[in-house]
Amino acid sequence: MNRDYDVIIVGGGGAGMSAAIEAHDAGASVALIEADVRLGGSTALSGGVYYAAGTSVQRAKGIEDDTSDAMFEYYMTLNQYRVEPSLARTLSDNAAPGLEWLIGTGVEFTPGSLYSSGVESVARGHAATGNGAAIAEALDQEVRRRNIDVALKTRVQQLQTNRDNGSVTGVTVGDTVIQSGAVVLTTGGFGANPDFIARYYPEAAAHGDWVWYIGNSNCIGDGLVLGEQAGAEIVAHNRGLLLTTPNFRKELEVYVPGWIVYVNREGSRFVNELAEYAVMSGCVNAQTGGSCFAIFDETTRLEAKPDPLYADLFASGMVSPNWVSDVLEEQAKAGKIIVADTLQQLAQKAGIRPGALQTTVDEYNADCDSGTDTRFFKTASVMKPVRTPPFYAAEIRPAIVCLTSTGVRIDTKAQAIDGQGLVIEGLFAAGETAGGVLGERYIGGGNSIANAIVFGRIAGENAANQARRSAPTNT
């Protein structure tokens, strides 16, 4: 059986390019197959934040004592231990080396762009200069610099498997069979596939036609389909990262202005409205109806203008696309924001407990006056009272699918695992295609990019080793 390549990488985003580079550098001949017209995947569209502990960038900022142990403890704690520790440990231990490796490819992470991107007090969110596009570009150049065959606008239809032992021996593209010693699945998530959202991510699907996906439109779950063909188990159901939206337009907004007051149907606030998106969607989904309302008054609406403080992390150049005076007026006219002359009427229209809404607003206004958010500790300087009619209520749902993390079960070597818990020889998965690395809560901005780079590299290296072991001997 002739082998066309030692390693075939299916999907050329952050994970796939990392895998290709490492497989090549481990001595393998490598093909990288990408459905899109260019490499980059969702990584190129992302904010380019990378989560890691114990990095040179942290030290340059004076953070000398952070460790992968501390990152692991935080990872397990935020996920209430409902995440595979060996994978969380592997990610925690390899995140810093992965960042240094990215820096070696020319990506710039400055101490000034390091911030606390989750709900931990230590800064571990490393924002790349030039966002995810810069990471993708650097990896793309590393790929080009090497003898790696890249096929764009190409989709893999199925995996080739050995009928005797089930091992993976290549891929089929159109009518062509390409043989290899190992295959790495790095096709990203399945956010662009509504059927898969319904099947694997009911917490997202529950938001119906509000749901949309910010990742690469080619991310329809090819890797999960291919993995299942080879018997891989799909794990970590109903996991991913959702961002909240008022559903005005399909526009991403990672943070909302501080003057927004989130109120649930019981009429209570339930979260600091500026809490990190890592935990926000879980908080909103836990409310009655899985949504809440953003409350504000006419004075605030009139003053609402684009604020660079809330610029999106995805380099679109847009700031606060939703919470701007004229947009709010337009959306109110379109019926997407409830308007009423009294809080009582607003509550009735929205289905909020009226008396409780009044109490909540009274408390909030008093907190605005006193300069302290007594219940949720929001930065008081950005709060504005809700006093002047008309009053507004915009429903908020965690309906933007930022990424999905249900996927092919892997072990710490990124080897795909079948339903019997056995390694599928020759098959690897990494990044969003792999399930179980990300937990039920996102640990913070950069969780996903770190996952892509770390497990992409691991998959590439191990796939090369696997291909070497299984190589036809020259007899």
Add this chain to the structure above:
Amino acid sequence: MNRDYDVIIVGGGGAGMSAAIEAHDAGASVALIEADVRLGGSTALSGGVYYAAGTSVQRAKGIEDDTSDAMFEYYMTLNQYRVEPSLARTLSDNAAPGLEWLIGTGVEFTPGSLYSSGVESVARGHAATGNGAAIAEALDQEVRRRNIDVALKTRVQQLQTNRDNGSVTGVTVGDTVIQSGAVVLTTGGFGANPDFIARYYPEAAAHGDWVWYIGNSNCIGDGLVLGEQAGAEIVAHNRGLLLTTPNFRKELEVYVPGWIVYVNREGSRFVNELAEYAVMSGCVNAQTGGSCFAIFDETTRLEAKPDPLYADLFASGMVSPNWVSDVLEEQAKAGKIIVADTLQQLAQKAGIRPGALQTTVDEYNADCDSGTDTRFFKTASVMKPVRTPPFYAAEIRPAIVCLTSTGVRIDTKAQAIDGQGLVIEGLFAAGETAGGVLGERYIGGGNSIANAIVFGRIAGENAANQARRSAPTNT
């Protein structure tokens, strides 16, 4: 309207006694009404662990840098921000002062008994010498030392309220009305009331006739009933602390021996079997069917003997009541443990994926041999391989109700809050009776006792102040 007492405390456990003492010391005349034949409640039955950060005991052990800020961050993180921050903050800030206060009453907390009782790396679990009984005894003596009227074997039937403004003005005991300036509800949880478990704690009720309660048998939710009479909102549904059990007998076991292997119905391990009980039940409940199986073999069964390492924390003097050779034999004969000559048969009888169970056991045995738990990082020295037939599988459910934390909504002053978000004048709640202080995950051993003491004290002091403000003027 004559006032019989400034403050009436309903329920004389840890929270109630703390409230009585503080109300008295703030100048109030106090009655303490207890349903049981003695004071102490569930606190007296508990392990007597108290969770706090920044204490003199920590400093005596060389832990100089722990703070209430760090405790608060951990509290919010483990609860994924789905807990009221003002209450978590109040508990975090007042836990250390509360511990010093307990020490002042004569309770001993030694540096040697300080341990990491949750999933945090810093030791914050302060175990009282003499367990919860010693805490209850010390508080009881403080009560006796003061001019506090104590009524035992007495149950409050209803609250007296002012028809005009809804404020609480006293209680009814039998046919007797007792007037007061304020009432504090500290009746504990509702673990002894199956109807309330079904209504408020479905995650527990789902385990059917396996469910039993380790707290005081008087804890049938009186405080919730009384609170609702006065219009208080009941919040934090479906929260409490469940402990796992094999349902052999009604015997508590906080930790299991290290040789137990937990396997879910997919045939996989999913947690370090020695993980803290703070997170264990959440992990087991998340598995298919809400339960798992404890797997072991004949060699291990024969060697299983009472091990003081796993002595229960509740001072019963018993060690490892369940996982002992003859008990296991007896339970296997009684049909409560599945027995089979092969793992294949064991899996079929238990409804576990057979091939996956074999793989899991093979991996586990290899880890035993190599001395490293590669996936869950359990202490390898306590692991034992699963090799010698017959093989055993005991179903494990998180069915022991340790405490309940659904209850009367309170604010940071322990004032009861109604469905409109308004303070109910004259009504306070603390400890297990209050909802919303404890989150969806127990932060670790001592979360509940700290809650009882901290909010008991706050309730007592504020009730005394309230009673003073509303006192009839001597005209």
